[in-house]
Amino acid sequence: MADTEYCRRTAVTGLSVSPTDAARLRELVDAWKRGCQLAVNEAWGVCHTRSEVQQLAYDRLREETDLGSQHAVLATHRAAEAIKRAREREGERPEFTTPTVAFDTRTMTVFDDHTVSLTTTGERVRCDLKLSDDGYQSRYLDDDEWEPAKSTLHYRDGEFTFHLGFRTPRPAIDSPTEGATVLGVDLGVENLAVTSTARFFGAGELNHRRDEFEEVRASLDATGTRSAARTLRQAGERIDRFVRQRLHEVANGIVAExxxxxxxxxxxxxxxxxxxxxxxAETYHEWLFERLLSFVEYRAAEEGVAVVEVNPEYTSQRCMECGFTHPQNRNLDESQFECLKCEASAHDDYNAAKNIAFRCVRRGPLSSRGLGAAACALQSGLVTPDDGFTPYAELSEAPRSD
Ligand SMILES: [Zn+2]
Structure with missing residues (x-):
């Protein structure tokens, strides 16, 4: 079935890995990177669909890497996606350097006891998922409506994390409710979230605390004593509490908006x-984004608000005033968006949030409840594709008059 018939979620979770299994997973990561690169090298300039790349490169991957049959297939598909993306951007031939490996339900099994079994280049490994106690991952793991789906293993600084994918069939859309208003949210590294109504949620403290924690970890790793391990664990719990509290604040703020x-x-x-x-964005930020989204969904459901995801490509390059799209519309040093064509300027995250809302309107009915967005909420008024901008003051039921 096509991707669009499912709602998808990802829960980022740590993995408890024994030294033997860690060695096996590291070998898999190396074989995967090599396999993806081999497939790209073969197919670059030749073909780019999954089936074509698979047909062209599969045998060579099986011969020249230790990847099992299904991982060899997945690596050709990953290569095809990378080639397609590079072509769309007129970019260079992709290089696979990031230590990640894709899994599907044939290469991983998730068990009810919160362990996962993973195919490697040798024996399968089985490890415990390190779940957080706020139920962030369990919401999907323990809910029969969500089934495990495409996932990704990440290896960084000696630690493995697993981006565990879930999917659930998207309910059929009967009759789209027209006329919904959408709030766009742009996520980022400096500002964790910015809304299309110009509310900014900074990530300064989240980044600062994480840096402090990494410093503690680096200094304690060197000592390796038992008390050092305890200090590190306590520091980890402290930052975890802080992150959770901050994400709840931001999620509540977005839903309130x-x-x-x-x-x-x-x-x-x-x-x-x-x-x-x-x-x-680092793995840490991706992890923040995933958790924030799940907190927002949870909180939004209580208010009867639906959460949707739209394709974010070019939302940071497009001018919300005139639609002109260009990478150099952005002045990255100053976080400013300055349109080369109409000279409109705005904070670049704010401009992106407006584009995300607008894309949602353009896309038509999309949520599980069949809601179709008709207008984007901005700070001072609504934007619709047909009528353009209307200030709240001119609307009969203005949500706010400022
Ligand atoms: Zn413009």
């Missing part, structure tokens, strides 16, 4: 694109 502006939808850019679109 939606309620205040009478929005029935909140739109985010698809998180699966975040790593590609935000090169400055």
């Amino acid at each position: 939606a309620v205040e502006y009478d929005c029935e939808l909140i739109a985010f850019g698809e998180l699966s694109e975040a790593a590609d679109l935000l090169p400055e």
Whole structure:
């Protein structure tokens, strides 16, 4: 079935890995990177669909890497996606350097006891998922409505994390409710979230605390004593509590903003694109985004507000005033968006949030409840594709008059 028939979620979770299994997973990561690169090298300039790349490169991957049959297939598909993306951007031939490996239900099994079994280049490994106690991952793991789906293993600084994918069939859309208003939200590294109504949620403290924690970890790793391990664990728990509290504040703030502006939808850019679109984002930030989204969904559901994801490509390059799209519309040093064509300027995250809302309107009915967005909520008025901008003051039921 096509991707669009499912709602997808990802829960980022740590993995408890024994030294033997860690060695096996590291070998898999190396074989995967090599396999993807081999497939790209074969197919670059030749073909780019999954089936073509698979047909062209599969045998060579099986001969020249230790990847099992299904991982060899997945690596050719990953290569095809990378080639397609590079072609769309007229970019260079992709290089596979990031230590990640894709899994599907044939290469992983998730068990009810919260362990996962993973195919490697040798024996399968089985490890415990390190779940957080706020139920963030369990919401999907323990809910029969969500089934495990495409996932990704990440290896960084000696630690493995697993981006566990879930999917659930998208309910059929009967009759789209027209006329919903959407709040757009742009996620980022400096500002964790910015809404299309110009509310900014900074990530300064989140980044600062994480840096402090990394310093503690680096200094304690060197000592390796038992008390050092305890200190590190306590520091980890402290930052975990802080992060959770801050994410709840931001999630509550976003939903409050939606309620205040009478929005029935909140739109985010698809998180699966975040790593590609935000090169400055680290695994930590991707993890923050995933958790924030799940907190927002939870909180939004209580208010009867639906959360949707839209394709975020070019939302940071497009001018919300005139639609002109160009990478150099952005002045990255100053976080400013300055349109080369109409000279409109705005904070670049704010401009992106407006574009995300607008894309949601353009896309038509999309949420599980069949809501179709008709207007984007901005700080001072609504934007629709047909009528353009209307200030709240001119609307009969203005959500806010400022
Ligand atoms: Zn412009």
